[in-house]
Amino acid sequence: MEKEIWKCRKCGTELTEQNVVFDYLSLNFSEKLPRCPKCGRVFLPKDLATGKMVQVEEQLEEK
Amino acid sequence: MKREEAFAFTQNCINGEPATCIAACPFHMDIKAFLKKAGKGRIGTAAQEMNKSLPFPVLISALCDAPCQKACQRSTVLEEEPIAIRLLEQTCANSKENKERKTYRLEALPQKIAVVGAGPVGLSFALHMSRKRFSVTVFDKEDRWGGSVCAHPDFPAFDMEFQKKFADTDVVFRFGEEIADPESLSEYEAIFLATGKSGSDFGLLDGWGRQFGTTKTPNVFLSGEMAGLSLIEGMAHTLEVAKAMESWIQTGDVSHAAVTWEKTECSRDVPHPDEPKTEHVTPAGKLYTKEEAAKEASRCMQCDCEECMKGCELLTKYKKKPPRIAIDVAQDGMVRNSVSSACITRQTWSCNQCGYCANVCDENVDIGGLFELSRKDRVESGLYPPAFHGYWMREMNEAVSESGLLKPAPNGGDTQYLFFPGCRLGGVNPDYTLRSYDALLSLHQETGIWLGCCGIPALWAGEGAAFEAHIETMKQEWEQVGKPVVIYACASCRRTFARFLPEIPLVSLYELLDQGMQEKKLSLPDADTVSEPKAFAVFDPCAATGMDELKAAVRSLAGKAGTELADYDSKGKCCGYGGHIQLANPAFFDEIADARCKETPAPFLTYCVNCMEVFVAHGKETRHILDVIFGLDVSGKAPGTLEEKKENNRMVKKEILETYWKEPFEEKKDPWDIMKVEVPDEVMSDMERLLIPLGDVKKTIWINEDACEGFENQFGEILCRMVTDYITCWVKYRKNEDVYQVLEVYAHRMFIREEEH
Numbered sequence: 017m018e019k020e021i022w023k024c025r026k027c028g029t030e031l032t033e034q035n036v037v038f039d040y041l042s043l044n045f046s047e048k049l050p051r052c053p054k055c056g057r058v059f060l061p062k063d064l065a066t067g068k069m070v071q072v073e074e075q076l077e078e079k
Numbered sequence: 080m081k082r083e084e085a086f087a088f089t090q091n092c093i094n095g096e097p098a099t100c101i102a103a104c105p106f107h108m109d110i111k112a113f114l115k116k117a118g119k120g121r122i123g124t125a126a127q128e129m130n131k132s133l134p135f136p137v138l139i140s141a142l143c144d145a146p147c148q149k150a151c152q153r154s155t156v157l158e159e160e161p162i163a164i165r166l167l168e169q170t171c172a173n174s175k176e177n178k179e180r181k182t183y184r185l186e187a188l189p190q191k192i193a194v195v196g197a198g199p200v201g202l203s204f205a206l207h208m209s210r211k212r213f214s215v216t217v218f219d220k221e222d223r224w225g226g227s228v229c230a231h232p233d234f235p236a237f238d239m240e241f242q243k244k245f246a247d248t249d250v251v252f253r254f255g256e257e258i259a260d261p262e263s264l265s266e267y268e269a270i271f272l273a274t275g276k277s278g279s280d281f282g283l284l285d286g287w288g289r290q291f292g293t294t295k296t297p298n299v300f301l302s303g304e305m306a307g308l309s310l311i312e313g314m315a316h317t318l319e320v321a322k323a324m325e326s327w328i329q330t331g332d333v334s335h336a337a338v339t340w341e342k343t344e345c346s347r348d349v350p351h352p353d354e355p356k357t358e359h360v361t362p363a364g365k366l367y368t369k370e371e372a373a374k375e376a377s378r379c380m381q382c383d384c385e386e387c388m389k390g391c392e393l394l395t396k397y398k399k400k401p402p403r404i405a406i407d408v409a410q411d412g413m414v415r416n417s418v419s420s421a422c423i424t425r426q427t428w429s430c431n432q433c434g435y436c437a438n439v440c441d442e443n444v445d446i447g448g449l450f451e452l453s454r455k456d457r458v459e460s461g462l463y464p465p466a467f468h469g470y471w472m473r474e475m476n477e478a479v480s481e482s483g484l485l486k487p488a489p490n491g492g493d494t495q496y497l498f499f500p501g502c503r504l505g506g507v508n509p510d511y512t513l514r515s516y517d518a519l520l521s522l523h524q525e526t527g528i529w530l531g532c533c534g535i536p537a538l539w540a541g542e543g544a545a546f547e548a549h550i551e552t553m554k555q556e557w558e559q560v561g562k563p564v565v566i567y568a569c570a571s572c573r574r575t576f577a578r579f580l581p582e583i584p585l586v587s588l589y590e591l592l593d594q595g596m597q598e599k600k601l602s603l604p605d606a607d608t609v610s611e612p613k614a615f616a617v618f619d620p621c622a623a624t625g626m627d628e629l630k631a632a633v634r635s636l637a638g639k640a641g642t643e644l645a646d647y648d649s650k651g652k653c654c655g656y657g658g659h660i661q662l663a664n665p666a667f668f669d670e671i672a673d674a675r676c677k678e679t680p681a682p683f684l685t686y687c688v689n690c691m692e693v694f695v696a697h698g699k700e701t702r703h704i705l706d707v708i709f710g711l712d713v714s715g716k717a718p719g720t721l722e723e724k725k726e727n728n729r730m731v732k733k734e735i736l737e738t739y740w741k742e743p744f745e746e747k748k749d750p751w752d753i754m755k756v757e758v759p760d761e762v763m764s765d766m767e768r769l770l771i772p773l774g775d776v777k778k779t780i781w782i783n784e785d786a787c788e789g790f791e792n793q794f795g796e797i798l799c800r801m802v803t804d805y806i807t808c809w810v811k812y813r814k815n816e817d818v819y820q821v822l823e824v825y826a827h828r829m830f831i832r833e834e835e836h
Contacts, residue, residue: 018790022790022791042462057790060809069827074425
């Protein structure tokens, strides 16, 4: 299958891997994710949201 | 939260307290541990358990009158022969497997202790002090040890035991020396007198302190038969006196002696429902064989109350005992940063709040109440996951605002009754509310309508302030229509009213309908319209516990509709819906629902829409009692989506306003309502699981289309997101002319800092 190439609709630019800071329950951590180099909008695919992110959320909730 | 608030919930809990046998034992020996080991045939380790608490196990097991056996719950609760604890102790103590443990000889302390009297009490004391490494000298006027037990037929065995116990000690015995006056022992730091029943008290009994064995002479202690104790009591007392003397030597004050036994008054029996009967084992010889001992000892029930834990899936799963839960909740409340030490969050937010634990507890310990407190406390401190209850709070607000309605009796008369269907009855099926209201009006024309919510979602969410404000509003609304009797349809609403608005008189919809049919004022639908099947197991919702009239009315209605009822009792347990745990613990939510579904092969008949929805969603054929009595055909109908329920609630309000009040209802329209979307079943199922209504998906697409935001790939797929108060909702879609084909919906709870890049 052809690799998906995502562009920011607003800026028309292709996404690049950049640092993203997440906040949850007064803790924060960062992760490299695709985002628009111009406006900074972050792209979050389903496998990440339903996989690793859920695990981290659960860990933070249990602390 | 003050820690006392949490501890108050479990202060009557008897879990973890010493069993009655242990409380009755003068030495407070761990009889449960002893019997557990003996029950496995481990005679040697069982004997070690005795050696931990008893200075002379052979002697004590021969002479003690075994108050433990009188307190054995095999006898006191189940009326069987008590476990032969004393005989088991004799068996273990006299066994070859009872070996002395080798101890390291530490250097003796400089303080010298004198013990006057070498009977069992004096020897017990000498043994304790010698183990504390003091230099002990024992005096006796006789030329041997033993005192009053010398005449006992088993003395040779006692004598051997004394020898064995003192073999490895530095204790000096000075027999044949009569002490005429304790003052003659001035070279000793402290003196213990145990001169026996007829021995001299040297004038010190006057002013004797029972707790620590103290006398008016600070360095002289006494105990035993001379002080009026039995031989066994005296021996047991020496442990306390030894601690007191040590404390006095080290600090000049006996009161620092550690108190090891705080609950001597503990005599509370544990309930033993369903405990199989056992037979007492009579030994073939004088003592038990190893096999006989194992059989008799294994009759021990290891008495400890776990009644709430036995029946509750949550307490069983997390294994924490109630007193531990209280400690964790209190700790959670004290840690004021996001990292709490207690790690009880998941359990707190996984409780169904059904009240089962409190119902089965004879001591009124309410663990559900403790979790309610914990939720409130976490919300107050701002440290809680808002996503757990965010959707439910929204649903509640919609139920009281857009779908809320308060109208007096439509005929203009004084409103005597007010029908309160609850926030979900009409949402699940508008007919439930509309048909019920119609029937109620035919019974009592002076019946008003109150569409809203009892507030339980806020209570379950721990939103204390919002809940209190809601209760206050409800009180005012009820007063506004002249304080009528409230007719409830949902047992949980009833529980909320009864607990927080006790001034409101209540009656159940089902009792009124049953009465109406009894009096032939209402009729049942034709038999052929009654929904199949015809045989059911009634599932009483958890909040109906103790509501016998309600339960009877539902059964009576079912009977009138010609249904057969299977033998089944839901025992006040929750279907899984209670406490809104679905997002906090989805797997556990399914586990509970599946467990209930499997409890009977018969289809369920219930009178709570939440129970009904949960069961249907978990594949169990279930009917609401209103389906049966109104002849509603719901066979094969899947539970409505979140959006449909919202629409249903508005439709109920519209119908009632138009039918009874000839008033139009202007529905609030959002700009995205007209959007055409196609949602495949699997995506809809994800949305329902995550509690994302279709309106939110439309809104997400709409705001991004409007601002032309989000991302697009070379295949024309668009991904966009919307940040709500409690989640970020992501939608992937493709636009096909004027139809939005939804491809994926997912969400997360973390907040992405997009302003920083």
